[in-house]
Amino acid sequence: MKRVWMMIPIILLTGCLEKEITKLDVKMVNDKGDSVGTITIQEVSSGVKLYLKLNGLPPGEHALHIYDKGQCKTPDFKSAGEHLNPDDKEHGLLHPKGSHAGDLPNLIVDDDGSVKGELMAANVTLKEGKKSLFPKDGTSLVIHEEKDDGMTQPEGDSGARIACGEISKDGKK
Structure with missing residues (x-):
């Protein structure tokens, strides 16, 4: 009987711990709120x-950025805030002083409007901390109408925001 009672606190404690998220789906929508697909993000040893x-x-070529608010209100997605920038750097992967954590390589969309591929976000994590994609206000992924020139402040002269997806622990795997 004593053995059973000693196990109960261990079982209860284990059940209260939140499982670390290592992979999740971000559902992307256009300015009308229609789905344009999914971006799956996964923690790897060198980032996300x-x-x-x-x-x-x-x-064509389009900018993709991580933004500092987890909101995607249509039609302009301004609710997503600004680029994720916990280290207070300048914009652009080509900037000599370093880039925002939310700066990503451009996407190349095929003539049929589709894109399949992989990108690396080396300056963010799905774990807790300063560069986490799960801060208090959340984060989001935003696709722009133009490519990012890699230098122009604050968004690389990438034009309007045409698609957005909220990064949420609800999409965890």
Whole structure:
């Protein structure tokens, strides 16, 4: 009988611990609120890998950024805030003083409006901490109408925001 009672606190304690999120889906929507696919993000040893599976986008090169608010209100997605920038750096992957944590390589959308591929976000994590994608206000992924030139402040002269997805622990795997 004593053995059973000694196990109960261990079982209760284990059940209260939140499981660390290592992978989740971000559902992307356009300015009308229609789905344009999913970006799966996964914690890896060198940051967060993004697996893109998108459609219904304009063909060509487009900027993709991580923003500092977890809101995607249509039609302009201004609710997503600004680029995620916990280290107070300048914008642009080509900037000599370093880039925002939310700066990512451009996407290349095929003529049929689709894009499949992988990108790396080396300056963020799904774990707790300063560079986490789970701060109090959340974060989001935003696709722009133009490419990011890699230098121009504050968003790389990338034009309007055309698609957005809220990064949420609810999409965890």
